[in-house]
Amino acid sequence: MTEQLRVGVIGTGGMGGRHARNIDAQTPGARLTAVMDIDADRAAEVAEPAGAAVFTDGHDLIGAGSVDAVIIASPDATHAELAAACLDAGKPALVEKPLATDLTGAAGVVEAEAKRGRRLLQVGLMRHYDPQHVAVKEAVDRGDIGRPLMFRGWHRNPPEARPPTSEEVLVNAAVHDIYSARWLLGDEVSEVFVRGTTINPERTDQWDLQLMTLTMAGGAIATVEVNKDSGFGYEVGVEMSGSRGMVSTAPHHTPVIRREGQMRQSVEPDWLERFATAYVIEVQAWVASVLHDRPEGPTAWDGYLTLAAALAGAMSIETGVPVPVETPDRPPIYG
Numbered sequence: 411m412t413e414q415l416r417v418g419v420i421g422t423g424g425m426g427g428r429h430a431r432n433i434d435a436q437t438p439g440a441r442l443t444a445v446m447d448i449d450a451d452r453a454a455e456v457a458e459p460a461g462a463a464v465f466t467d468g469h470d471l472i473g474a475g476s477v478d479a480v481i482i483a484s485p486d487a488t489h490a491e492l493a494a495a496c497l498d499a500g501k502p503a504l505v506e507k508p509l510a511t512d513l514t515g516a517a518g519v520v521e522a523e524a525k526r527g528r529r530l531l532q533v534g535l536m537r538h539y540d541p542q543h544v545a546v547k548e549a550v551d552r553g554d555i556g557r558p559l560m561f562r563g564w565h566r567n568p569p570e571a572r573p574p575t576s577e578e579v580l581v582n583a584a585v586h587d588i589y590s591a592r593w594l595l596g597d598e599v600s601e602v603f604v605r606g607t608t609i610n611p612e613r614t615d616q617w618d619l620q621l622m623t624l625t626m627a628g629g630a631i632a633t634v635e636v637n638k639d640s641g642f643g644y645e646v647g648v649e650m651s652g653s654r655g656m657v658s659t660a661p662h663h664t665p666v667i668r669r670e671g672q673m674r675q676s677v678e679p680d681w682l683e684r685f686a687t688a689y690v691i692e693v694q695a696w697v698a699s700v701l702h703d704r705p706e707g708p709t710a711w712d713g714y715l716t717l718a719a720a721l722a723g724a725m726s727i728e729t730g731v732p733v734p735v736e737t738p739d740r741p742p743i744y745g
């Protein structure tokens with residue numbers, strides 16, 4: 411491996427564009443050498459400041475001699491195939507969540523990585539690097555709240571140009587919250603129950619506001635509220651109850667202003683702003699882990715298990731009852 415990690419980015423939209431810029435401008439030890447997007451103009455715009463090459467095919471980028479490691483930030487349905495191609499090429503990759511859109515795809519990636527016998531993939535479940543979430547994790551690990559018993563998460567989004575289906579709310583968005591519940595409670599999901607409602611009256615068959623209850627294998631409980639059309643901006647937070655107390659994320663980064671009989675605080679408009687620091691820390695940690703050959707962070711196994719719980723949620727919406735989640739034996743490479 412070279413001293414400077416030469417990184418290629420596939421998909422240069424909101425997320426991939428940010429990762430590419432963070433690699434180029436914020437990550438010592440890494441260089442952006444290649445980008446690919448089906449929108450050639452968008453790819454060229456992201457490539458230009460770094461002097462990176464523009465590819466028209468993701469597989470060509472993965473195979474390129476000028477690329478040591480890959481960031482996959484193209485649409486959800488492309489992740490599993492591109493991650494498998496990185497494994498075939500023996501190249502480390504930061505794969506955006508979800509790892510796949512169906513469980514067979516996710517299992518295939520996990521199996522392929524386990525067969526290689528060493529971790530090459532990290533999944534973009536980036537709350538793991540958000541300082542506010544990390545502070546909660548540290549408090550839980552220190553024993554500040556005693557035995558963790560309950561998790562409450564909220565994930566409120568501005569509306570998207572194309573509103574998601576009920577299943578997409580779970581597979582695309584709630585996987586983050588499922589990861590947080592597993593990570594902070596230190597346990598696996600054994601059952602999922604989802605109820606919801608519709609905010610947009612023209613889409614009565616789709617739930618853009620969902621409330622998920624997760625039962626953990628050890629008996630702890632988690633609730634997750636995902637709102638895909640909040641009407642006010644973007645907000646993510648967690649609160650944990652334990653046998654001796656509670657801990658929660660600090661409310662917002664922004665100052666509280668009191669004036670003329672009012673108290674006001676701005677809410678971040680979107681995920682790029684709310685998690686700007688987390689995205690920088692995430693790629694820096696990923697690059698360092700690749701350069702030092704010490705894989706860390708969320709794994710393909712996390713990608714598989716968060717997707718399994720999300721899809722159980724989709725099944726719960728369909729059937730109206732709680733749905734069990736199977737946790738297969740953990741392949742040894744995942745510790």
Ligand SMILES: NC(=O)c1ccc[n+]([C@@H]2O[C@H](COP(=O)([O-])OP(=O)(O)OC[C@H]3O[C@@H](n4cnc5c(N)ncnc54)[C@H](O)[C@@H]3O)[C@@H](O)[C@H]2O)c1
Pocket residue numbers: 420421422423424425426446447448449452468483484485486488506507508534535536582681
């Ligand atoms: N970890 C996070 O916090 C986070 C946040 C947002 C999005 N994401 C994930 O990142 C991925 C991209 O999301 P986004 O918000 O940037 O979407 P986006 O629509 O802004 O960007 C997607 C880009 O991929 C390109 N594209 C489409 N098909 C492609 C293909 N087959 N090969 C290569 N490029 C292709 C599009 O032209 C577009 O530029 C998604 O998987 C999403 O779930 C993760």
